[in-house]
Amino acid sequence: MSEPLLETRSIGRTLPGPPPVMLVRDVSLTIEPGKFTTIVGPSGCGKSSLLYLLGMIDRPTSGELLFEGRAVSKLSGDARAKLRLQRLGFVFQFHFLLPEFSARENVMIPMQRLAKLSYEEIKARADALLGELGLEGKESKTPDKLSGGERQRVAIARALANDPALILGDEPTGNLDSRNSENVVEWLKRLAHEEGRAVACVTHDLDIAEQSDVRIEMLDGMIEKVHRK
């Protein structure tokens, strides 16, 4: 077992009441680089809530989250935003592309915010990512001119923009037909296996869960079972 990229120590998330609702309780898990991890479970079992905690969008109300060995749940909002920008990429069920911007510009946004590369380099990298995902020729199209599968691939390109260590997916195939869905899963697997990134996805699609290296089953906000290949 390789060194975990992300580790949770009995994290919980309770919505303040009344009555208080426990979304996630006492979850301890590790997310490893090079592995495709899925989190499955029935609706309302807390799998999306857990993903938001892992993605540092939400803060746990108990327990600790370690990212690359560093406790991050008490970090300031800005520090967590910076970590997300540099190390994380998100892919959501709904592509969540910015409607005013072209495919290329959507991919450029995280890089422009990070401002590590020059504008020309950023543009070239965006085009290269879109090309890799088979979107050559569609760079200038706005999201409403793209098909569902294309949009989701633009979203993957955007998630990869800043070369993240961790890719998080919230039902990334939930809105796609089976062919496009298959395509996206292939991509996620490749990112883990060939590029050595940690990939973790929430899904209710058991076919996808079957293909993952680590399958975490959740029920009532708790981990019920962990399958490893």
Place this chain on the structure above:
Amino acid sequence: MIRRLGFLVSIALRHIARRKRQTAVAVSGVAVGVGFFLAVSSLMVGSQNDFIRQMIDVAPHIIVSDELRSPPPQPGTRVFEGGAVAMHGYKLRQEVRGIKDWQAILAAANAIPGAIASPSLTGGVTIQLGGHQEALAIVGVEPEIETRISTIEDQLKVGRLHDLETTQGGIIIGEELAQRLGVRVGDIVSASSSAAQARTLKIVGLFKRGNTLLSSGSGYVLLREAQSLLGRPFIINRIGIKLQDPYAAQAVAANLEARFGYKAQSWQERSSDLLSLLVTRNIIMYTVVSAILLVASFGIYTVVSTSISDKQKDIAILRSIGFSAADLQLIFVLEGILLAIVGVLAGWLLGYGLITLLGNLDLPVLDGNQIPIDRSPMQYAIAAGASLLAGSVAAWLPARKAAHVDPVDILRGAA
């Protein structure tokens, strides 16, 4: 930092470019506000400057007269200096009216760099022509000096001030008076005062002033002519001083008064009631105009506020990508500022157009003159500054909401 700002500006620009109609409404609100601010304030400031300039020009910047601010000390206190003495009912010493030692005051005033002091004697005479009598305040001047401190030369319709020197017993009177008396240049009138014999004066010039009351009741003669006509040889009762910087008048006047004891009035003191009227006028103007600009900024508030409500999903996605709360707030504040900038630019054009229009108006009351308009860039700067400030605040208020959007709520709601 600048790069980040530029990037956030580009996002804000996209947002407002998408909402064309709302943007147009907000921008035109600001533009109309700025345009009318410029038109109104250029008029107000222009007329005020014109008014003040006339106030400064119409008379010397400082007038030293033979009056004292407090009564002269009692003879008793002169004898027993510092003593507790009070006397009543004694006979006061008769003093000759006029400024004593005026040469010293003149020298002191002329010693100020750029300052010119002109001595004069003013007194009342009666002008007679046929059976017609008119009271007239004559001003005895040295034409050589007087022309340099007053605008009388410009107001002469006929003749020149120097004609007083070349014509024995010459006098310059106002056009209105000349009309009433039915005289023209070259005519002879008779003048008398309580102190001396009547003598004849020849009209050598006519002046016209904006103020008919003033121009109908005064006349200019040579200083020594006035001295003999009023029976007060070698005496002057007024020193007019023109300064290089009119706004130094108050300080210089106070200084002269402290040194020589005679009342020295600056133009500000002489027209303090009018100046305070101008202050009130300015307060009214800026209140009304700020209200216009404030109302214009409501449009910006609405646009930014709606934009934030519409963009909840985008805000959540940008937050998840790694934009900070401050980034998001800034994007929406920038939207407001961009709207304000476009509005200001359009308003400048509108204002420039209105000012040009006003400047070309030919109103009958102005007697062929144009409306005084202040075209200084200062007005444009004030309008822009006020609009940008109002726009930023109007955008900042709703933009705080953008910073507080919890991405989890939005993501969960959308899923």
